[in-house]
Amino acid sequence: MLVSTWNVNSVRARLPRLVQWLESAKPDVVCLQELKCVDEQFPREEIEALGYQIAAYGQKTYNGVAILSKRRFDDVFYGMRSDPPDSDRRVIGAQIGDVFVVSVYVVNGQEVGSPKYAYKLDWMNRLRDELRTRYDFNEKVIVAGDFNVTFDDRDVHDPKAWHEKILCSTPERERLSALVDLGLADSFRKFHADGGHYTWWDFRTRGFQRGMGLRIDHILMSPAALDACGDVWIDKEARDGEKPSDHAPVLARLEP
């Protein structure tokens, strides 16, 4: 089973690239982030035509997450059970056979010290609570998405320039580690110990063309899922070419 995550930065703007990628990569499960449209606008027919079931949780203009699956969903949940409920649509989860899959789009946070940064840290606390109370981590649990946080400086093209900056600050990394402490490993690191592997490059600085990226998209796995995982890789080609997203997809192969 091939499980993947991709922040598409508008599913409608990315539709031709997404269709092309689904046809070539042939993932069984896809966690999408930043749909940037309501569910009525989701290009359902084009994706169903490729043999996927769709569970979407979108909103106007911002955020929005979905899960695509070749196999039918046994169960789906929409959003966190926090009080008050999340004002943004950033989390969706589904049971697909014996695997529990969550697609997450973590708050960006704008800048360290800003109100949005404080919100990000609180939101990540709430995500931890949601996952902790929802799942039995003896099962196969996969939490994939745009976490908007690097694990350590191996995930950063220029650690000096990014030191304690947004996406790289210690409080953000502590909260990402707190998710790992639930029993959710960074699956990419099972196969790649070296740095220099990135999933996001800023449009504004033409980061992709200059090799200036960060690894902020992750596939976290419970021990049973990680045991079944034979490889994890970043599809950099999907970040190249005409009208790309600013993120590359991450893929993981699991033995049945």
Added chain:
DNA sequence: ATGGTGGATTTTCCA
């Protein structure tokens, strides 16, 4: 150097 590009929606927000 607080820019730059890209998306959605709109003369601006967000990333």
